[in-house]
Amino acid sequence: MPNYPKGERRRAEILEAAFDAFGTVGYRNASMVQIAADCGVSRAGLLHHFPTKESLLEAVLKQRDRIDNEQFFAGGTSDDGLDYLTRMVRLVEHNAAHPGIVSLFAVLSSEASDPGHPAHVYFQERYARSRSWLRRAFRDLEQRGMLRPHVQPDGLDVEFLSLLDGLQVQWLLQPDAVDMPARVRAFLSRVLTEVA
Amino acid sequence: MPNYPKGERRRAEILEAAFDAFGTVGYRNASMVQIAADCGVSRAGLLHHFPTKESLLEAVLKQRDRIDNEQFFAGGTSDDGLDYLTRMVRLVEHNAAHPGIVSLFAVLSSEASDPGHPAHVYFQERYARSRSWLRRAFRDLEQRGMLRPHVQPDGLDVEFLSLLDGLQVQWLLQPDAVDMPARVRAFLSRVLTEVA
Numbered sequence: 001m002p003n004y005p006k007g008e009r010r011r012a013e014i015l016e017a018a019f020d021a022f023g024t025v026g027y028r029n030a031s032m033v034q035i036a037a038d039c040g041v042s043r044a045g046l047l048h049h050f051p052t053k054e055s056l057l058e059a060v061l062k063q064r065d066r067i068d069n070e071q072f073f074a075g076g077t078s079d080d081g082l083d084y085l086t087r088m089v090r091l092v093e094h095n096a097a098h099p100g101i102v103s104l105f106a107v108l109s110s111e112a113s114d115p116g117h118p119a120h121v122y123f124q125e126r127y128a129r130s131r132s133w134l135r136r137a138f139r140d141l142e143q144r145g146m147l148r149p150h151v152q153p154d155g156l157d158v159e160f161l162s163l164l165d166g167l168q169v170q171w172l173l174q175p176d177a178v179d180m181p182a183r184v185r186a187f188l189s190r191v192l193t194e195v196a
Numbered sequence: 197m198p199n200y201p202k203g204e205r206r207r208a209e210i211l212e213a214a215f216d217a218f219g220t221v222g223y224r225n226a227s228m229v230q231i232a233a234d235c236g237v238s239r240a241g242l243l244h245h246f247p248t249k250e251s252l253l254e255a256v257l258k259q260r261d262r263i264d265n266e267q268f269f270a271g272g273t274s275d276d277g278l279d280y281l282t283r284m285v286r287l288v289e290h291n292a293a294h295p296g297i298v299s300l301f302a303v304l305s306s307e308a309s310d311p312g313h314p315a316h317v318y319f320q321e322r323y324a325r326s327r328s329w330l331r332r333a334f335r336d337l338e339q340r341g342m343l344r345p346h347v348q349p350d351g352l353d354v355e356f357l358s359l360l361d362g363l364q365v366q367w368l369l370q371p372d373a374v375d376m377p378a379r380v381r382a383f384l385s386r387v388l389t390e391v392a
Binding site for chain 2: 024025026028029103106107109110111112113114120123124127128131148150151152154155156158159161162163164165166167169170172173174177178179182183186187189190191
């Protein structure tokens, strides 16, 4: 852990314990008492940093997005659709070495399908945003004539995200049976005339 | 509800309540007391039919498989790969009208990625079986020359299942944004020379 001031270090430790707990037993089943015990802070110490379980969830999701973004935008940004998809493949490669990151989203995104879940709107918005970025990438590739002739671009955004999500579930259950990056590349090879 | 004897009817009512509870809040967070209350049986009545929460989970998963199988094998079976995939598309069409069925598996399969979950082995075995059936279907199609020339058959089993699982998560979150059967057909149209 970097050399943070004590309060920040404590906050980071709590976030790490919550990250693990939410990704293992889910948000609803995770207990604030257990999370506090896992990182050796008192209940009062936990509530000082995160007054409610919802606020802890929000912080964990923000951190997860930050990790993704740092990985995704390493080396700058561009409007190039092929570049975008290549970054996605790299992100999958990165996640394939970090089961905790994968598990957090796999567990929370399906748990959050219930409208009463505190992360329901977060995931609705997140998926809508991801679909919109992917539509832009596939549209760019279509305009540049880089989709195979029989490929319909409509819905590729939904399909690509579905593939990523579904791969995670199978991979978490049986890591040896599922090569996530290879499957994403194979999917793209049937869509594109060039390799992502 | 059909005209079952009282004990069977009671059992069916408990299963229905458990099906809803597991599909909404997950297995771990579901409460036996709440499930009993939801279907108006006493705690003793519930425990008479299902002595443990695990036994209730097992019965719910068996029922879910029975629903799938009845739908899938309606009209007999065959070794024809194209027929197999066409049945899968019909199953997706059927499930798209039954959110409860979709939600149960989406929530439980990701919750069960934790090795400590009582349905962990159930889902490992279920996915392994589904992959093996799909491999057989795609192999049959390959041998009959029905895969597009650039398509590699290896891994199509994993990809196809991932697509189904991931579509369910997005569809549960935003039904209007996701046409599950259309996306499955589009995926297959990029794999096959004929329409499934």
